[in-house]
Every structure is written in structure tokens, then in C-alpha cells.
Amino acid sequence: MSESALDRTARALDLVPYLLEHQGISISELAMVFGVTEKQINEDLVLIHMCGLPGYTPLELIEMYYEDGYVTVSDPQSLNRPRKMTRNELTSILVALDLMKAGRAGEISEVIMNLESKLIKNLKVDNPYVVVSDLVANPMIADLEEAISKSRGLQITYLSAHRDAKTERRIFPSEIFTTNREVYVNAWCESSQADRTFRVDRILECSLLSDADSVAIKKPLAQTTHHEHNEAGIKLFVSQSARSFIEENRAIVSDVRADENGFAVDLENIESEWLIRTILGYGGAIRVIEPEQLVGAIATRATEIYAKYL
Amino acid sequence: MSDRKTERLLNLTLALLATKRYLKKSEILENVFGYEGSQESKERMFERDKDDLRSLGIEIEVGDLDPFFEDEPGYRIPQKSYELIVPELSPQELAILSLAANYWNDSVLAPSAQSGIRKLQSLGIPSSNDLDFRLKNRFENPMQTLEVISEAISRASSITFSYDSKERSLRHVQPYRVIFWNGFWYLMGFDTDRESMRLFKLSRFVSEVTLSKKKNEFKIPTDFDPLTYLPDRDIEITHTAQLAISKGSAVILRNRGKFLTSGEEVDFYEVTYSNEFQFLRELLWYGTNVEVIEPAELRMAIANLVKGVIA
Incomplete structure (x- = not known):
């Protein structure tokens, strides 16, 4: 080129x-x-x-x-100073600063705010971008970031939706990210001996482990994450009104085909319990096409719940 | 080819930056390296070069020369308008900016963020390295559409695109703002067919965006506040529900709710919520372990949802 x-x-x-x-x-x-x-x-x-x-x-x-x-x-002759920034350069940095500010508490969010107003005032630019974040500032984020930076493990008290229980675990965090409206941390979990994703707002308490303990709980090197392969495949029909399901779960959607009424969606192999519970919340706007046993399981679950409201 | 043109553009920039007085066109064509050919072709070259430099955002000032000379215009690039002047930045601030520039991975915003930070790093400010920022946004990668729209906003030109909502239709919109909201990109603008403000999700654009050739077609009101046009964002309004939660289950709901009384098989809790749709999904996650006692409308909503699943 x-x-x-x-x-x-x-x-x-x-x-x-x-x-x-x-x-x-x-x-x-x-x-x-x-x-x-x-x-x-x-x-x-x-x-x-x-x-x-x-x-x-x-x-x-x-x-x-x-x-x-x-x-x-x-x-350098007359090229001794950098050129002024273009609108695109400045605005893309400003959006990133906005994103970095979201979810952060305390001093650092003020530092970023001051920095932004300094840039805007001096460089006089019309910013076409607006960042709106509904993330609630969470002081736990700073602890997790510190653990990742220092390569340390954490002791956490975690509310597990899956097990529906308050649990104590030692984890070794590797990545912290936000998607949709929540902050998550990917970590090696010592007690489950597997990589797990935790929702940060469900971590009730956390404390940094010592260097020695951090090393002790590290993920064994030979460990490769094993994905079960789903031969049958999960096929859904998602109607227009539930399309947010597709957008919010991009990571597990392997194929989407649109027609007049909605979308035929193929999913990666995911845990059926998660899917059943999630689909129930969309009340018929998402239909399972395959596999058959999933269709049955959802209907049974729905009938049981409905009985409570008769 | 690209070599010679680049070389000439660089030499022209250097010369126009170095001069204190205006340089006459004839002086430039004679002295700046790279202008060759007939007088006519040299002049054409120079006209094009000026346009090119301006398109890079370089301001070339045109001024009258000394009245004793012929009335030939003169040119120069004032240092003040050329160079990046930023307020004092602390080492910590520069480090934050570097992180910001690397925020975009390989999205369309990445190249401009990175060339922006290079300029800041050319100012000779030391950078500190002790920041623990690790939180990343996983977002829908912004597409080319984003740049076209932001261009349209700055020119105040209207745009046309095909949009997929209940049905596909061609939309004519005066773009006001690009909104990044909880992981998704949106366009907020005035829909001229529907004569009202609308929000469009960029992932639902099904055509290229066409930009009107006209500039300054509309004016964004000075008191325009995009937040007032975002749906369902009134987090101030909260509702209260009474729930019966089976013993030993739904720890997350219990954790954020208020304990009321204890029954034989269930405990009663009061839980607040602002978005009904989301709350319903959360409640259904617990299946038969959670039952809504009040309000009646919420009971009805749950019943209708599960009825929909059975049907």
C-alpha cells in the first residue's frame, strides 16, 4: 500500500x-x-x-x-516544537479520559477531571463525543488494579449468583474490565482450580495477599483451560424486542441471521443453567429451538414459577 | 514521487515557519527547494501545496507586503498558530494521557489518539510510571461511521443513513452528539422527518452514512443537554418491592435488601429498584426461590412474563 x-x-x-x-x-x-x-x-x-x-x-x-x-x-531548524493537535486527536483522547474516569472514586477522578478541563480550555475544541456511564464508583477497583500491577493474589468474600452463596476464596486476578453496565475481574480461582470471572460489585471484602501466598496460589503453568465442545449447538430465536440480549452477550454469540420478525441466533457452548435463568427473564421473547431438553427445562421452570402467582 | 512531494512540502513548511516577515510568492518559488518546471507549473504546484498544508491543519497566513513593493501577497506560518501550546502538565498527568492514548487498542480512534500523544510527548515533560490503571472497557468497536458522524457534527452538516429499528428506513438527521453509553455508541440528533430528537444505536446502522455537502445547516442550541434525552436514566426514581425469599437462597438480593420478618420457609425482604425490566430479569434468575408479594403490578408483570414462556 x-x-x-x-x-x-x-x-x-x-x-x-x-x-x-x-x-x-x-x-x-x-x-x-x-x-x-x-x-x-x-x-x-x-x-x-x-x-x-x-x-x-x-x-x-x-x-x-x-x-x-x-x-x-x-x-531541527524551524521544526523544534510539536504541531498543535487536530480535533480528532484531541477528542479521541478526551473520550478515553472520560472512560478512565468512569467507575473511579476519590482523588484520581478529580485529577482526570482537572486535566480534561485544562486541555479543553487551552485547546479550544468542540467535542462531539459524550460519555455517559452508569457505573457506580467502586473503591474495590483500585485494590484489584493494585493486585494486578504488583502481581499479587487477593483474599475475597464473594456473593456467588451461581452457587447462591457467600463464599471465601483466594484469587489471582489477571484482567479487570467493564462491559455493559458492570465491572468484572478475570482471575485464577484457587478453590475451583479454574479461571473464573467475578462481578466486582459482588465482592464484599478483599485484601491483598502476601508475596509468598500470592506465589502459592498462582495458576499452575501446565494448566490449559478446557472447553467442552457442544456438539448439538444451541439455537435460539430472538424477537426484535429482545435484541439487547444479542448485543449484551456478543462474546457467546457465534452466528446471527436476521429475518422480518427477529433473529436466528447460534450460541457458543454455554452452561445451560445460566441460559435457562436468563431466558426466563425475557418472557417468551427468546425461544430455544435446539436442543430439545433445554426447551423442556425452560417450560418446566416457567410453569413452577407461574404456580406461585395463580 | 511521494518522496519529492513530501520533501517539497517539508521545505515549504520549514521556510514559512522560519521567516519573520511575509515571503513573496516569487521568493518562495525561486528559493524553496523543489519548485521546478515552467513558471505556470511552479505556481500551480505552490497553490496545491498550500491547500495540502492547510488540510493538515497548518495555518498559512496571507499578508500584504511592504507598500513600497509591488502588491504581491506574502505568506508565512506564525509560530504561535503552528505549535502545540498546552498548559503545564504534571508527570502524573502526562502518564494518564499516555494511558488514554492507548485506550483504543485497534479501533478507528486509535491512530488519532496515538498521534496526539506523540505530540504531547514531544514537549519535554517527564512522565511518571507509577499508575495502577488496569480497568479496561470492553466495548463495541467503534466503526468508520463514528468518524463520519463526528466530522458532520463539527461541520454542522446533516446526514442520511439507513437504520434498522422496527423496520428499516432511511433517516435524515442533524447530528448533535456521539454518545458512548454503557458499552455502546449512539448518535443523538434531530430527526428532520419526525421533527424530534432521536437516539440511534450505531450498531443498527445498515448503510454507509452520507454527509450533506452543505455546511452550517443547523445550530446546536447552546443549552443542549444530551442527558435529558437518554431514556430510562432517571435513577432518582426508585420503587420498593416486598419479596418472599426461600431460606438460604438469593444471597445477592438479601445483601442489598432490608430484612423485614422471618417466616417458616421464607424470609421477607424489602428491595428497591429503578428499572423494572432489569429487576424482573434479576428476580426470575432465582426461579421459585423468590416470590413478589408487593406491589401487585410487579406480581402481574412476573406472571405475564412466565406465561409468555409457557405459551
Whole structure:
């Protein structure tokens, strides 16, 4: 793919001031920072090397050295300062800041807020993006992040929806993320000896484990997560009114085909108990097509509940 | 080809930045390296180059020269309008910005966020590295649509697209804001056919977005507040339900509810909720272990839902 001269010019204009602040940087690091190949960076440098001010004697050219894959700029001529940010650059950073702020409590959310207003005030930009988050700030997030950063385990008291019980566990967290309206943490769970996903708002208490205990509960290296393969496959019919089910469960949807009334949906192999309980909440707007026993199980469950309300 | 043009654009930028006074066109064509050919083709080249640099957001100022000279216009790039001027940033703030720039993984917003942060990193501010930020948003990856719409918003141009709601239809919308809400992207805008504000989920767009050629077609009211147009967000309004919970079950409901009394097989709790639809789903998760006692409408709603499943 050949790049436009304009894109290349933009990069070259940004390269020079960047080099000025990162003297002696390696070509490979530059390539990474600018998201292009090392070959491309080399070609850019050769080109920049030939540019300068009218006269174009050595005194007037941009002066730089690149030796053994390291670059130094000694005279940038008039390119000594970075260009101002474009609207797109600024707004995409602002949205990210908004997202980082969501769910965070305390001092750090104030730091981010001040930073945003500083940027907006000085750079005068109309931000077309608005981030709305219904995440409730949760101090547990900071503890989990600390555990991940320091590679430490945690002792948690957890309300398990699945077991419907309050449980004590030692976990080794690997990833914390938010999707839809909730914050989750992926972790190796010592007691179940498996990777598990926990909802952060259901962690009642947590405390950092010592280094020694953290090592002790770490996931064994040889362990590979084993997925049962579902031969039969789960097929659903999801009507228009329940399409949020598809959107909220993208991770387990393997195929969607739309027709006039709704969607034929194939699911990855998932636990049937989860599916039964979830589908009940959509009251007929989601129908199981296959497998047969799931259809029966849902009908039975619904009849039992209905009996309570007669 | 790309080499020579890039080289010329760089030389032009360097020269226009370096000069304190305006440079005459003839001076530029004569002295800036890269202008070749007949006078006419040189001039055409220069006109195109000016447009190109402007499209990169570089401001080229045109000014009158000294009146003693011929009335040929002069050009320069004022340093002030060219360079990034930001307020003082602390090392911690720069570190937060770096994290923000890396937030987008490989989505359409990633390239601009990263080129933005490179500029900030060229200011010579040290960055601290002791932040524990790990929380990531798993979201629907924003598509190209996002950029087109944000462009339309900044130009105040109306857009047209085919949208999949109850039925597919062509929508004509004045775009006001792009909203990221709980993991999904939305367009909020004034639907000119329906003559009201509407919210569109970007994942339900079924065509490309066409941008009107006209600019400044509408004005977003200065007191416009997108939050007032989001449905079901009145978290202030909460309802209360009385539930009978079987002994030893539904620990999560118990945990956030208020214990009332204890029966033989069940305990009675009072639980508040704001979104009925979500609450119903939560209650049904517990099957026969949870029964709604009050309010009657909620009992009815549950009964209707399960009846729907049986039917």
C-alpha cells in the first residue's frame, strides 16, 4: 500500500520534534511509537535529512545522526516544537479520559477531571463525543488494579449468583474490565482450580495477599483451560424486542441471521443453567429451538414459577 | 514521487515557519527547494501545496507586503498558530494521557489518539510510571461511521443513513452528539422527518452514512443537554418491592435488601429498584426461590412474563 505524500509529511513534521525530546532513540522504538515499519522510518529519516531552509547548505539543513540504529537530532531548524493537535486527536483522547474516569472514586477522578478541563480550555475544541456511564464508583477497583500491577493474589468474600452463596476464596486476578453496565475481574480461582470471572460489585471484602501466598496460589503453568465442545449447538430465536440480549452477550454469540420478525441466533457452548435463568427473564421473547431438553427445562421452570402467582 | 512531494512540502513548511516577515510568492518559488518546471507549473504546484498544508491543519497566513513593493501577497506560518501550546502538565498527568492514548487498542480512534500523544510527548515533560490503571472497557468497536458522524457534527452538516429499528428506513438527521453509553455508541440528533430528537444505536446502522455537502445547516442550541434525552436514566426514581425469599437462597438480593420478618420457609425482604425490566430479569434468575408479594403490578408483570414462556 503506498502512502499519500500528505500522510508522510504529517509524520515527518511530528518526527523531528519527537526526536529532539528523545535523543538517541532506536529506530525500532521509533517505528513502534509511530506505528510504521523500521524501513519506513529509515526512509523518512533519509528524506528529512535532505530538508532545510533556503540556501540548503549544511548549515541550513536539518542536522541529525543515525548510527547503529540510533538517532540524534542536533539542529531541527524551524521544526523544534510539536504541531498543535487536530480535533480528532484531541477528542479521541478526551473520550478515553472520560472512560478512565468512569467507575473511579476519590482523588484520581478529580485529577482526570482537572486535566480534561485544562486541555479543553487551552485547546479550544468542540467535542462531539459524550460519555455517559452508569457505573457506580467502586473503591474495590483500585485494590484489584493494585493486585494486578504488583502481581499479587487477593483474599475475597464473594456473593456467588451461581452457587447462591457467600463464599471465601483466594484469587489471582489477571484482567479487570467493564462491559455493559458492570465491572468484572478475570482471575485464577484457587478453590475451583479454574479461571473464573467475578462481578466486582459482588465482592464484599478483599485484601491483598502476601508475596509468598500470592506465589502459592498462582495458576499452575501446565494448566490449559478446557472447553467442552457442544456438539448439538444451541439455537435460539430472538424477537426484535429482545435484541439487547444479542448485543449484551456478543462474546457467546457465534452466528446471527436476521429475518422480518427477529433473529436466528447460534450460541457458543454455554452452561445451560445460566441460559435457562436468563431466558426466563425475557418472557417468551427468546425461544430455544435446539436442543430439545433445554426447551423442556425452560417450560418446566416457567410453569413452577407461574404456580406461585395463580 | 511521494518522496519529492513530501520533501517539497517539508521545505515549504520549514521556510514559512522560519521567516519573520511575509515571503513573496516569487521568493518562495525561486528559493524553496523543489519548485521546478515552467513558471505556470511552479505556481500551480505552490497553490496545491498550500491547500495540502492547510488540510493538515497548518495555518498559512496571507499578508500584504511592504507598500513600497509591488502588491504581491506574502505568506508565512506564525509560530504561535503552528505549535502545540498546552498548559503545564504534571508527570502524573502526562502518564494518564499516555494511558488514554492507548485506550483504543485497534479501533478507528486509535491512530488519532496515538498521534496526539506523540505530540504531547514531544514537549519535554517527564512522565511518571507509577499508575495502577488496569480497568479496561470492553466495548463495541467503534466503526468508520463514528468518524463520519463526528466530522458532520463539527461541520454542522446533516446526514442520511439507513437504520434498522422496527423496520428499516432511511433517516435524515442533524447530528448533535456521539454518545458512548454503557458499552455502546449512539448518535443523538434531530430527526428532520419526525421533527424530534432521536437516539440511534450505531450498531443498527445498515448503510454507509452520507454527509450533506452543505455546511452550517443547523445550530446546536447552546443549552443542549444530551442527558435529558437518554431514556430510562432517571435513577432518582426508585420503587420498593416486598419479596418472599426461600431460606438460604438469593444471597445477592438479601445483601442489598432490608430484612423485614422471618417466616417458616421464607424470609421477607424489602428491595428497591429503578428499572423494572432489569429487576424482573434479576428476580426470575432465582426461579421459585423468590416470590413478589408487593406491589401487585410487579406480581402481574412476573406472571405475564412466565406465561409468555409457557405459551
